[in-house]
Amino acid sequence: MVPDDWEGVMGGSQFGAPGSFTPPAGEGDAGSNFLSGLLDGPTDSEAAKRVSEGGHHLKDLAQSGQFAVNEEGFQAYMKACDFFLDGYNRMIVDVGLLTTAANMGGSEYAKAVATFNVKVADGDEESLIPNLIRMRDGVLQAREAMAIARKNYRETEDAHSMTFAQLNKGLQEQ
Structure with missing residues (x-):
C-alpha cells in the first residue's frame, strides 16, 4: 500500500551535495512532485508527464551527488x-x-462509443496507454535514482565517520 503521508517518505531524503542538509533552490520538491504524479494516475497526462520527468530528474540529481x-x-x-x-x-x-472496438451494436451511437473507447485507450499521446508507459518509465528511473541516492548517503555517512575518527584521534594525541 502507498503511504498516505508522503512527508514521512521524504523524511529520509536529502538534496544537495553529499554531507549537505540544505536543498538547492527548487530541488527539495523533486521527490514530492514525482510521488504526487503517481497518485494522480494515468488518466491525467500532466500527472504522467510529472512522473516521467520526476523520475528522470531524481536520477539526474542522484547521479550528480545532489540527492x-x-x-x-x-x-x-x-x-x-x-x-x-x-x-x-x-x-x-x-x-x-x-484498443479493439467492442461490438456494441449497429447503431451510430454504439459505433461512436466503441470508437471513443479505443481513442481513450490508445488514440493519441494523451490516452491511457502512452500515459501508463510514461509513468512506468519514470518509476523505473526513480528506482535507479534511489539506489544511487542510497549509495550517496552511505558515502556521506562514511566520510563523516572517518572525519569524526580523525578528529577523535587528534584529540587523544594531545
Missing part, C-alpha cells in the same frame, strides 16, 4: 515504486483490451 537517501527513505520510495510496477502489467493488459 541522498537513508535506508528508511530508500525502503519507503521502493515500496511506492513497486506498488505501481506490480500493478502495471495487469493495467496495461486490461487497457490493451480496449
Whole structure:
C-alpha cells in the first residue's frame, strides 16, 4: 500500500551535495512532485508527464551527488515504486483490451462509443496507454535514482565517520 503521508517518505531524503542538509533552490520538491504524479494516475497526462520527468530528474540529481537517501527513505520510495510496477502489467493488459472496438451494436451511437473507447485507450499521446508507459518509465528511473541516492548517503555517512575518527584521534594525541 502507498503511504498516505508522503512527508514521512521524504523524511529520509536529502538534496544537495553529499554531507549537505540544505536543498538547492527548487530541488527539495523533486521527490514530492514525482510521488504526487503517481497518485494522480494515468488518466491525467500532466500527472504522467510529472512522473516521467520526476523520475528522470531524481536520477539526474542522484547521479550528480545532489540527492541522498537513508535506508528508511530508500525502503519507503521502493515500496511506492513497486506498488505501481506490480500493478502495471495487469493495467496495461486490461487497457490493451480496449484498443479493439467492442461490438456494441449497429447503431451510430454504439459505433461512436466503441470508437471513443479505443481513442481513450490508445488514440493519441494523451490516452491511457502512452500515459501508463510514461509513468512506468519514470518509476523505473526513480528506482535507479534511489539506489544511487542510497549509495550517496552511505558515502556521506562514511566520510563523516572517518572525519569524526580523525578528529577523535587528534584529540587523544594531545
